[in-house]
Amino acid sequence: MTELATMEFHPQPQAGEAKPWAFPAPTRGTLHNGLTVLRCHRPGQQVVAVEVLLDAPLDAEPAGLDGVATIMARAFSEGTDKHSAEEFAAELERCGATLDAHADHPGVRLSLEVPVSRLPKALGLLADALRAPAFADDEVERLVTNRLDEIPHELANPSRRAAKELSRTLFPADLRMSRPRQGTEDTVRNIDSAAVRAFYERHVRPATGTVVVVGDLTDVDLDGLLGDTLGSWTGSAAEPRPVPAISADDTGRVVIVDRPGAVQTQLLIGRIGADRHDRVWPAQVLGTYCLGGTLTSRLDRVLREEKGYTYGVRAFGQVLRSAPDGTGAAMLAISGSVDTPNTGPALDDLWTVLRTLAAEGLTDAERDVAVQNLVGVAPLKYETAAAVASTLADQVEQYLPDDYQATLYRQLAATGTVEATAAAVNAFPVDRLVTILVGDAAAIKEPVEALGIGEVTVVTAE
Amino acid sequence: MPMGHTATDQAGTGGLTATEHRLANGLRVVLSEDHLTPVAAVCLWYDVGSRHEVKGRTGLAHLFEHLMFQGSGQVKGNGHFELVQGAGGSLNGTTSFERTNYFETMPAHQLELALWLEADRMGSLLAALDDESMENQRDVVKNERRQRYDNVPYGTAFEKLTALAYPEGHPYHHTPIGSMADLDAATLEDARAFFRTYYAPNNAVLSVVGDIDPEQTLAWVEKYFGSIASHDGKPAPRDGSLPEVIGEQLREVVEEEVPARALMAAYRLPHDGTREADAADLALTVLGGGESSRLYNRLVRRDRTAVAAGFGLLRLAGAPSLGWLDVKTSGDVEVPVIETAIDEELARFAAEGPTAEEMERAQAQLEREWLDRLGTVAGRADELCRYAVLFGDPQLALTAVNRVLEVTAEEVQAVAKARLRPDNRAVLVYEPVAGEPAEDADPPEDPEAEATVEAGDKNEEAAK
Numbered sequence: 001m002t003e004l005a006t007m008e009f010h011p012q013p014q015a016g017e018a019k020p021w022a023f024p025a026p027t028r029g030t031l032h033n034g035l036t037v038l039r040c041h042r043p044g045q046q047v048v049a050v051e052v053l054l055d056a057p058l059d060a061e062p063a064g065l066d067g068v069a070t071i072m073a074r075a076f077s078e079g080t081d082k083h084s085a086e087e088f089a090a091e092l093e094r095c096g097a098t099l100d101a102h103a104d105h106p107g108v109r110l111s112l113e114v115p116v117s118r119l120p121k122a123l124g125l126l127a128d129a130l131r132a133p134a135f136a137d138d139e140v141e142r143l144v145t146n147r148l149d150e151i152p153h154e155l156a157n158p159s160r161r162a163a164k165e166l167s168r169t170l171f172p173a174d175l176r177m178s179r180p181r182q183g184t185e186d187t188v189r190n191i192d193s194a195a196v197r198a199f200y201e202r203h204v205r206p207a208t209g210t211v212v213v214v215g216d217l218t219d220v221d222l223d224g225l226l227g228d229t230l231g232s233w234t235g236s237a238a239e240p241r242p243v244p245a246i247s248a249d250d251t252g253r254v255v256i257v258d259r260p261g262a263v264q265t266q267l268l269i270g271r272i273g274a275d276r277h278d279r280v281w282p283a284q285v286l287g288t289y290c291l292g293g294t295l296t297s298r299l300d301r302v303l304r305e306e307k308g309y310t311y312g313v314r315a316f317g318q319v320l321r322s323a324p325d326g327t328g329a330a331m332l333a334i335s336g337s338v339d340t341p342n343t344g345p346a347l348d349d350l351w352t353v354l355r356t357l358a359a360e361g362l363t364d365a366e367r368d369v370a371v372q373n374l375v376g377v378a379p380l381k382y383e384t385a386a387a388v389a390s391t392l393a394d395q396v397e398q399y400l401p402d403d404y405q406a407t408l409y410r411q412l413a414a415t416g417t418v419e420a421t422a423a424a425v426n427a428f429p430v431d432r433l434v435t436i437l438v439g440d441a442a443a444i445k446e447p448v449e450a451l452g453i454g455e456v457t458v459v460t461a462e
Numbered sequence: 463m464p465m466g467h468t469a470t471d472q473a474g475t476g477g478l479t480a481t482e483h484r485l486a487n488g489l490r491v492v493l494s495e496d497h498l499t500p501v502a503a504v505c506l507w508y509d510v511g512s513r514h515e516v517k518g519r520t521g522l523a524h525l526f527e528h529l530m531f532q533g534s535g536q537v538k539g540n541g542h543f544e545l546v547q548g549a550g551g552s553l554n555g556t557t558s559f560e561r562t563n564y565f566e567t568m569p570a571h572q573l574e575l576a577l578w579l580e581a582d583r584m585g586s587l588l589a590a591l592d593d594e595s596m597e598n599q600r601d602v603v604k605n606e607r608r609q610r611y612d613n614v615p616y617g618t619a620f621e622k623l624t625a626l627a628y629p630e631g632h633p634y635h636h637t638p639i640g641s642m643a644d645l646d647a648a649t650l651e652d653a654r655a656f657f658r659t660y661y662a663p664n665n666a667v668l669s670v671v672g673d674i675d676p677e678q679t680l681a682w683v684e685k686y687f688g689s690i691a692s693h694d695g696k697p698a699p700r701d702g703s704l705p706e707v708i709g710e711q712l713r714e715v716v717e718e719e720v721p722a723r724a725l726m727a728a729y730r731l732p733h734d735g736t737r738e739a740d741a742a743d744l745a746l747t748v749l750g751g752g753e754s755s756r757l758y759n760r761l762v763r764r765d766r767t768a769v770a771a772g773f774g775l776l777r778l779a780g781a782p783s784l785g786w787l788d789v790k791t792s793g794d795v796e797v798p799v800i801e802t803a804i805d806e807e808l809a810r811f812a813a814e815g816p817t818a819e820e821m822e823r824a825q826a827q828l829e830r831e832w833l834d835r836l837g838t839v840a841g842r843a844d845e846l847c848r849y850a851v852l853f854g855d856p857q858l859a860l861t862a863v864n865r866v867l868e869v870t871a872e873e874v875q876a877v878a879k880a881r882l883r884p885d886n887r888a889v890l891v892y893e894p895v896a897g898e899p900a901e902d903a904d905p906p907e908d909p910e911a912e913a914t915v916e917a918g919d920k921n922e923e924a925a926k
Contacts, residue, residue: 007585008689009536013578013682015549016571019500019673044498047833077753086763089754090819096826098752115830142766149769149792152721156615264605264613296543305540308601311609337609369548376550379501380567383838 021379023406026212026392029223031231034207038392038402039222040214042385048119048215049389050112050126053397056203057107057321059176059244065195066176067147067183069103072135072196072204074143076101076110079134080125088125095122099129104181105321106397108204113386116215120225127229130209133200140193147188155462158259158266158337158438165257165436165459166268166333170248177246177320205235210396214389246321246329248272250432253454258441259461265343265439267313269350270333273427275322276398280423282411284317284332287424289370290362291315291353292334296369298353299334309338309346317427322398332427340440344447347435351453354430361421370420375409478836478860480669480846483680487692488664491683492846492856494671496839500570502672505843506580507851509667510660511560512640513633513699513780521640522648524557525603526656530564531555532595535586542579549575556914557638560780561851567840570673574682577670581686584666587657596650606914607639615720619890626712626888627728627784633700634781664692667850672839702781704730707881712888717895722769722790724892725800729785731881734777735853740866741873742881746773746785747824748816748874749807749882754823756807757789765803767795779852785882797891808882815875825867832863 026038061068077092077099079085092099097114110129114122154160164180171178183191211230213222250271274280292299292315299313313336322328338346382388395404433453437444441458449456480494512523531542546553551568553576566576611617621637628634668687670679708730732738750757750773761768769790776784789800816824835841836859845859 007535007581007691009582009586010578010686012536012545013574015575016573018569018571021500021569044496045837047830047837086754086759089752090823093752093754093823093827094819096830098830113830113834115826115833118826142763145766145792146762146769149722149790153615153769153790156721158613262613264608266613294543294547296540296547301540304602305598308598309605311602311606337605337613339605339608369544372550373547376569376572377552378550379499379569380550380552383499383501 023378023382023409024388025406026402028402031206031226033231033234035230035233036210036396037226038210038212038396039217040388040392041217042214042388043216043218045215045385046116047113047385048116048213048217049384049386050114050123051212051389051393052110052126052130053210053393054108054110054204055208055238056103056199058103058105058181060203060241061176061199062195064187064190066179066187068191068195068199069108070182071140071143071147071188071191072199073101073103073108073110075135075140075196076129076133078139078143079136080128081132081134082128085134085136085139088129092122092125095125097122099126105177109393111386111390116217116220119220120229123225123229127233130204130230131233135193135197135200137193140191140196144188144191147182148185151185151188152462158262158264159268159335161257161461162266162268162335162436162438165255165438166270166434169253169255169434169436170250170270170272172247172249175244175246205238206230206233207235208238210393212389212392212396214392215385243323243327245327246272248329250434251454252431252433254435254437254448254456256441256445256448256456256458257436257438257461258458259438260440260442262340262438262440264337264339265437265444266337267347268333268335268436269433270331271433272320272329273317273332275319275328275330276400276404277322277324277326277328280426282408283415283419283423284427285374286367286370286412286415286420287362288315288317288332288427289374290366290420291357291424291428293370294373298357299350302349302353303336303338303346307342307346307349309342309349310336312336313350315428319394319398322400324399328398334428340443343437343439343444344451347448347453348451351430351451354428357421358425358430362417362424364417367417367420371412371415374412378409478842480856480860481676482856485663485684485688487688487690488662489683489687489690490667490850491680492667492669492850493674493676493679494669494842494846495674495676496671496842497673499839500673501567501839502570502573502670502674503565503567503839503843504573504576504580505563505565505669505671505840505847506584507667507847508562508660509665509851510562511558512636512638513559513702514660515636515640518644519648519652520636520644521603521638522644522652522656523562524638524640525599525645525648526653527555527557527562528599528603529591529595529653530583530587532599533590534583535589536582537579537590542583545575545579551576554914559634559638559778563844563847565840565844573670573674573679577682577686580668581690584661584663584687585690587661588654591650591653591657593650596653600645600648604642604645607642607645611639616724616892619724619726619892622714622716623726623728623888623890626714626890627708627730628704628781632704632781633702634778659696662693662696663687663690664694665696667847667856669843669846669850669856671843671846699780704782706730707883707886708888709885711884713891714889715891715893717893719896720892720894723795723797723894724791725787725789725797725804726890726892727787727887729787729882729887731775731783731785732877733781734779734783737865737869737873738877739775739777739783741869741877742783742785743775743828743866744816744821744824744869744874745811745878745882746775747827748820749773749811750787751824751827756811757804760803760807761789761800766792767799767803768792805884808878812875812879812882815878816871818871821871821874828866829863832866836860
């Protein structure tokens with residue numbers, strides 16, 4: 001075959017003039033029933049995103065009933081005073097809507113997406129679900145059985161299994177965070193409709209809730225709509241509830257969850273650290289990105305692009321719970337999969353990357369590229385109503401001001417290389433990391449022990 | 463400018479429009495303006511996918527896609543990633559049966575950079591392609607295969623069902639990820655030959671969507687892509703045509719270490735781009751899309767024999783599409799119980815057709831999915847390329863939702879009657895075994911029909 005003719009080369013083009021873009025600022029209000037409302041008009045976004053936050057955190061679940069918040073969240077879409085479970089699902093889908101609900105440490109979130117033309121109908125259904133959920137005995141029983149059926153699937157998935165083990169290893173047993181968010185077989189089994197209703201009555205009320213509505217709201221009378229729907233939801237005032245302090249044991253150690261014959265080892269290496277109320281957060285975001293934010297970050301440059309041990313390893317910080325009094329925390333972690341025979345060498349390289357970072361720091365060029373990416377992608381990242389609504393809801397959930405995200409972009413741009421280095425090194429100290437490996441213990445235990453990254457224990461998979 | 467032709471705008475969904483152009487070297491260009499957000503999406507579809515691969519070289523199209531990120535004439539090392547990300551953009555590439563796509567979403571003022579980068583690798587990839595990147599990316603792709611298929615429960619179900627549904631020798635018999643043996647066997651010369659054969663401007667469609675100046679954009683496209691030589695000699699892919707129905711039930715039982723019994727099936731359905739495919743999409747939505755579907759109501763709500771049950775459509779243009787059924791059983795329920803219920807529901811649906819309410823629900827769901835897809839510049843750019851490459855007319859992307867809404871209940875019933883029958887499916891049954899090493903494994907409710915260069919952004923959290 002002959003070689004192709006050569007093309008005409010041109011020098012790399014320079015960027016044009018950046019157009020202004022700012023993270024959208026929401027408008028705040030309150031309904032008569034005390035429900036906080038954040039709204040944000042996004043021209044052109046025909047699919048409206050609605051997020052509802054309920055102050056029903058996992059640590060409020062009664063002892064022995066882990067998972068009741070999850071079952072309640074799911075039961076919201078299983079019938080109301082107007083519709084049976086099947087009818088409710090049908091009515092929602094007739095709107096072209098999707099409604100997801102899940103329970104996490106800070107509270108329960110419902111996410112509705114619907115074409116703007118059918119927003120009134122869908123908001124009515126959402127309001128029914130919150131105001132008058134049926135929680136019928138047989139529907140709750142079905143959700144409990146369904147949840148019990150899901151658990152073995154999660155335990156068989158290496159990344160889910162690793163996450164469960166990390167929580168168990170890191171946190172003290174009496175802290176809700178040490179246990180699976182959606183409960184275990186032993187606790188889910190105890191849940192019935194009475195337990196769900198009791199949890200609802202105790203923790204779900206408009207006065208402690210927030211709704212976020214984002215989309216193209218041209219010609220939408222949102223006040224009227226909300227008044228007619230979520231405005232008819234009533235509830236008592238809330239009693240203050242103490243929030244338990246978060247603690248974790250990040251003594252460097254390794255737990256292998258044995259999966260004989262596994263062709264890869266799932267890695268999850270983590271500890272807890274600063275959340276968004278800490279001044280270090282922007283630097284921590286920047287430093288974590290430089291360490292493992294993308295395939296050109298330090299970890300993948302070695303583990304993937306030089307060695308080929310993995311399809312990708314990522315470092316990230318994810319808020320667990322956040323509060324203005326400084327009691328919050330974020331999970332800081334490194335995760336990915338490496339092939340079984342290279343598990344030892346891959347971990348060795350990973351620790352070398354961390355040690356080198358601590359010894360030599362980040363370069364200015366790395367810092368610059370990271371800032372350009374993290375700040376530059378904002379207009380792309382927040383193109384859809386759902387993305388904007390989700391971030392606004394996160395801010396509310398974490399007791400952050402509505403202009404937090406906009407401020408964060410300015411802070412990132414002002415963060416220097418030295419601060420980013422310090423934050424990354426503090427976030428991932430080589431001797432304070434809990435390593436979970438889901439893989440073939442017979443093949444990986446010895447090489448991992450030889451690394452000296454902590455005591456190695458093996459647990460059998462379920 | 464030596465443009466072959468320029469077609470005029472046509473207003474489609476939500477007033478969206480697109481214009482079409484062609485460079486002298488055959489590169490087709492589609493532009494769509496949208497100034498709501500200062501971003502621009504660049505999408506390039508090459509008309510080559512795993513269906514073009516030959517025996518012994520499965521996975522080559524996807525492995526090659528990885529090599530497209532390893533530098534080109536003027537771009538060193540990981541420069542394609544570094545330059546786009548450093549400009550505040552995002553990028554990826556994916557390979558399916560029918561095409562390979564590369565895409566960047568950029569802040570609008572960085573559009574020219576993305577065009578320069580795509581042109582550089584289209585015109586000069588071989589200047590940078592070497593053994594080192596070949597060996598490295600071979601290992602990366604093998605780890606991609608392990609992570610997404612071999613190391614997760616039910617992970618190879620899609621591969622197994624595809625191999626059952628399309629006969630030996632059929633271009634869709636194997637999936638884009640390819641086999642480990644073939645990935646090992648691929649040589650640098652294979653990759654070079656692959657590039658010379660398929661990576662030509664006249665075998666690609668470029669779309670640019672968003673906050674753009676069309677005249678300026680076309681001038682950049684001409685400047686950077688215009689001098690890349692066209693070449694012919696691409697062999698036609700092997701014929702993918704098959705009889706309308708399989709004619710018998712194909713079946714495989716897999717005994718593996720999986721958490722629960724499962725019943726999966728692939729029904730042979732009409733080709734994408736036909737009205738019958740849209741009717742099939744609606745039929746599958748009524749039967750198994752979402753939580754008000756017939757199968758969900760029957761198996762999950764009423765019989766309580768399944769933990770999850772759903773139907774999806776894998777649209778294909780060069781071979782029959784696949785209707786994809788996935789049911790995971792509850793507790794100790796046996797597969798025949800599930801199968802009997804499904805057959806009853808499908809027979810009843812074929813006999814009665816959808817109710818007016820079911821049609822309304824299914825059309826509303828598919829309409830929202832289209833609004834979602836066309837609601838971002840990247841989604842729109844991809845759809846414009848899809849219709850241009852597979853059906854010769856990008857404008858069809860903007861009117862696709864209207865066609866779904868025009869389908870009648872009678873047409874939905876007709877396609878169900880003709881196609882959703884036991885003698886037109888390949889069935890995969892999973893029976894769990896305990897404690898043995900499992901060499902096989904996972905995904906999901908949706909078939910993994912694509913292989914990508916980078917895993918989904920787990921760093922989404924990072925900038926929050």
